[in-house]
Structures are given as structure tokens and as C-alpha cells.
Amino acid sequence: MPRPSEPTRERIVQAASALFYNEGIRRVSVDEVAAKAGLTKRTLYYHFKSKDDLVAAYLAARDQPNLALFRKWFAEAEGGLAVKVEAIFKNLARSARHPKWKGCGFLRTSAELANMPGHPAIRIGAAHKKKFEDWLRATFAEQGIADPLKLARQILLLLDGSFAVVLLHRDPSYMETAGEAARTLIETALGKQGVSGVRT
């Protein structure tokens, strides 16, 4: 059969992603994933040792693309630091208006598996959010902000808060409100920065 066999594994992960994200982890059976991928459950278990393993693969596949998207939205925005960060929230609001949007897969998984704190999928989610936080922190540090880690965490809190609130109310305008708050916090931090601070 196919020698490197990555297409099969890839197909399984993509089927799992669509189902887990749309329906929830525990709602979706391994049989459903296999059917959607066009193969039998037994074949799926050849590529993944357990359902938990598959859940971890689902989130791992979303890690880099998600981060790249945030960086792209930031990079493409015209303006100062605060405006560029606010652009992330505006773009997110746009995605959230899509009818199939159902929040952040990482956060929803950690909520659903809250009774299994050490679950591999939760570790992947935590690492993902740390990477985002660290990218923000480094960006803020470059701009000479006094406490870049604190500010990065505050932005992250607003971002994840908007995922949660918009999922509950189905009202993406909360994301724009979060973006305004982020802008305020960044402008305040820029106002307090030392004379050596770099501006854009």
C-alpha cells in the first residue's frame, strides 16, 4: 500500500478535527471519525493508540497554523503597536461571525476534559497558549514596554475571555470590545514606558 502512509494519518486527523471541533470530544465516537475518514475503526487504531491520542493529534495540528494566523493579522495591520494588536481582535470577530465558528478548540477541550488535568491534549493546549503569550511578550519587549510579560498576559486574558463570552452569547461584538480594552491597556503601558522606549 502507500509507503510513507502519511496521507492516511493526515486524513484521520482532518476528519477528527472537523468532528471534535464541531461536536465536542466526548460526543464524537471513534467510529464516526473512521467513517468520516473513509476507513474502518481498526485501521484508525493502527495509526493512533487510543482516542486520547487522537484528541492530542487534533490539537497539535492546530497549533502552528493558529499562531501563524495571529502573527499574520498583526503584521498586516497598519499603525502602532496598540492598533496592530487590536487588529487581531477585529479579525477574530470576523471569523466568529462564520456560522460554523464554535470558539477556541484548545479552550473547549480543556473545559471538556477538566477532570483529567494531565491529559496530553490539555498539555498541548497549554503550550499553545504559552507560545502566543511569549510571542506577545517578545513583541512588547522590543517596543520597550516596562513589564512586557504582564501586558502580554493581560492581552491573552482578553483574547481567551472573548472566546468564552462570544461562544456563550453568540455575539462577536464582544471581540471588538475586548480589542478596545487591549488597545487601552497597551496605550497606558506605552505612556508609562521609559525615555529609551522605541515607538513605531
Added chain:
Amino acid sequence: MPRPSEPTRERIVQAASALFYNEGIRRVSVDEVAAKAGLTKRTLYYHFKSKDDLVAAYLAARDQPNLALFRKWFAEAEGGLAVKVEAIFKNLARSARHPKWKGCGFLRTSAELANMPGHPAIRIGAAHKKKFEDWLRATFAEQGIADPLKLARQILLLLDGSFAVVLLHRDPSYMETAGEAARTLIETALGKQGVSGVRT
């Protein structure tokens, strides 16, 4: 048997609360809830017409006590508006250090049932958060803040963000960071308020 029969229904809701909150909605079976309440599943189905009904009752029971706790934390704190709101976050951080803490039941339920947008439990969760938002809005309005609704929503975003982030990282210090951000936003809003603004 007991005539008003409210103790039985009450016992079921309490058993359901403990199990749903600790293990997750879909993880817990109706049999488990019945067993924990000390009666049979058939009796449970006499008091609730479905599992969905029971899930809604679980969240409805948390609505008022939760709001009362937030108001109490706010009322008992010494200081100005910003400090009193920050106190909510500090108290929340304290709760989150308890080993059995597992985030916000309303948000976790909305994440787990994200594929059922009209679910009664999600409606109850949305109404709960709206009540909190409205209480904050009214409080800010009393203090003469220019756009009390916007500020209330920003605080709510930080609060729900801290639930999500702390659940993921199991690091309650994020709640204190959120509290600082809330204080900054409120102080900024107070600084911009009209001359007629009331101070505390």
C-alpha cells in the same frame, strides 16, 4: 412519602451539581447522579423529564448564589471602585487555589454543549453572565462613568478570560493579573469621566 417532595428534588440537583461540575456533563450518566442522590434512575426521571432538563437545573441552582458571592466580595472590599472590583479577582484567585476548583460551570457547560446552541442550560448560562454584566454596568453608571456598558463588558471579558486561562494552566496568579488589568481600565475610565462624576 414526603408530601412537598422538594427535599428529593433538591438532593438530586445537589448530586448532579457535584458530578457535572467535577466530571463534566457528558462524562456523567444519569445512573451515577441517581446513585449519588441515593435513589434509582426511575425516581430521578419522575422529577426531571430528561438529562438536559437536569443539566439546566444544575446551572439554575448556581445562578443566584454565584452572583451573591460576587456582590459580597465587592461590598466587603475597602477602597475605591477600581479596588473593589479588583477584590473580586483576588477572591476568585483564592477559590481557584482549592484543589477541587475546575473553572466556571457556566462556561464549561457552554463549551461542552457548543454543538447545541439553543440548549436550555446555555440559555441559563448566558442569562447569568448578562446579570453579572448588568450589575457591573449599573454600578459603574452610579459612579458617573462615561460608557458604563463598555467598561462592564471589558471587566466581564477579563473575568471569563481568567476562568479559561486558569483552568488551562492551573495557575491562579493569572486571576490577579486580570484584576490588575481591570483596575487599570477602571482608573482610565474614571480619569476620563465628566466633571459631574461621583467619586468614592
Added chain:
DNA sequence: TTGTGTATATTCACTGGTTAGTATACATAC
């Protein structure tokens, strides 16, 4: 060129357990 062994990849059929919800009967109180 042809035969053969081996690792990779896939399927069918199954198990043991769980699950939401119900048909029916029984008990108690007033």
C-alpha cells in the same frame, strides 16, 4: 527474471461494558 520473506497497512467480526429513557407494578398519605 523470478521467487520468497518481512514490515507495513487494512479489514471483518467481535467483546464487554455503558447509556438515556421506559413499562409496569408497588407503596404511602390523606
Added chain:
DNA sequence: GTATGTATACTAACCAGTGAATATACACAA
């Protein structure tokens, strides 16, 4: 003697994971 409340026993479906067999590709020997 009827409302309310509780229990036993059941259904029909679902679900994570496995045993055993099979098919293919390719390396290497004859």
C-alpha cells in the same frame, strides 16, 4: 381510593478497544 412518589427490570443503541486474518510493497536471493 386516588394523588404522589419510588423501585425493579428492561430495551435498544452505542462505544472504546481487540483478535485474527489478509493484502500490498519491496528487499534480496536464486
